[in-house]
Structures are given as structure tokens and as C-alpha cells.
Amino acid sequence: MGEFNLQKQWGFNLHRVALLIRKELIRILKKYDLTPEQWQALATLWTEEPLNQREIRSLTMQDEAATSRMLVRMETNGWIERKKDPNDARNTLVYLTKKARSHKSSMPAEVLKHFDSLFSDDFPKKERENMTKSLLNIRKILNDL
Numbered sequence: 001m002g003e004f005n006l007q008k009q010w011g012f013n014l015h016r017v018a019l020l021i022r023k024e025l026i027r028i029l030k031k032y033d034l035t036p037e038q039w040q041a042l043a044t045l046w047t048e049e050p051l052n053q054r055e056i057r058s059l060t061m062q063d064e065a066a067t068s069r070m071l072v073r074m075e076t077n078g079w080i081e082r083k084k085d086p087n088d089a090r091n092t093l094v095y096l097t098k099k100a101r102s103h104k105s106s107m108p109a110e111v112l113k114h115f116d117s118l119f120s121d122d123f124p125k126k127e128r129e130n131m132t133k134s135l136l137n138i139r140k141i142l143n144d145l
Contacts, residue, residue: 021115028114032107037062038074039111041094045080046104050093052085 006012025036034042037060044059045051051059057067071094074080078099085091119128139145 024115024118025111028111032103033077034079035070037070038079041070041074042079042096042100042103043108045094045096045100046108050083050095052091052093056094 022036025039029036029039040060041051041056044056053064053067053071056071057064060067060070062070071080071082075082078097080094080100081097082092082094085093116125136145
């Protein structure tokens, strides 16, 4: 076995790339006053509305307190509204507001366009698609799918 080199470890590089992409996403979402976790919740709500707080916590991988604070900020900023579940008063459901619905097409398109232009020359679309398949496989192995 050769000498250990952190720069050649796939786990280290995967983590490093995730942090770099997060940084880039923060920069893109700044004008909307959204965090990457808020973006995940919003993007999921566009297709799976309503969600309860537990489902959002699972999606963003945050603890209960952080998820609660995030939802308060999203509600304060006009992205979501929370309502009691008519079938279970202990449960709160999260719904999109008109403001959030009005960004359903434009915001994802802007984010995708940004990352496509960022990677298009040095990281071809086919390679990105293959990498996505590999990442989904890793998530499946780790019981995240």
C-alpha cells in the first residue's frame, strides 16, 4: 500500500466539492434571501406540497430546532405558510405562498443555468449525468433513497 494522500481520497473530494457547490449556491440564492436548505424545502414543495416539518427535517438533514428556525424565517420572508393538519391537530403542514409559486419556473431555471454554464466547458453534461447516477447509487447504499 502506498503513502496516504488525502487529496486522492474520494470521500474527502466529495465532501470538498459539496462545500464548494454549497458556497456557489449561497451566492446564487442571496438575492432571494434563501439558504441552500430553504432552497431544498422550496424545490421539494413545488412538487410535493404539502410537507410536514418532519419530512422537511429529513430532507434538509437538520435537527428539529434548526428546521423550526428555518421554517420561521421562510414564513417571515413570505415563502411558506404553516397550517394545522385537518386530520391530525398535532401535525403542522407547510404550504407554498403565492410568492413561492411565482418563482416555480424561473428560480430553478436560473440555478440550473448557472451551474450548467459554470461546468459546461470542463465537465461535460454526460459526465455530470454519470456522476449523478453514481451519487444516487451511493445514497441508496447509505439508505438515503
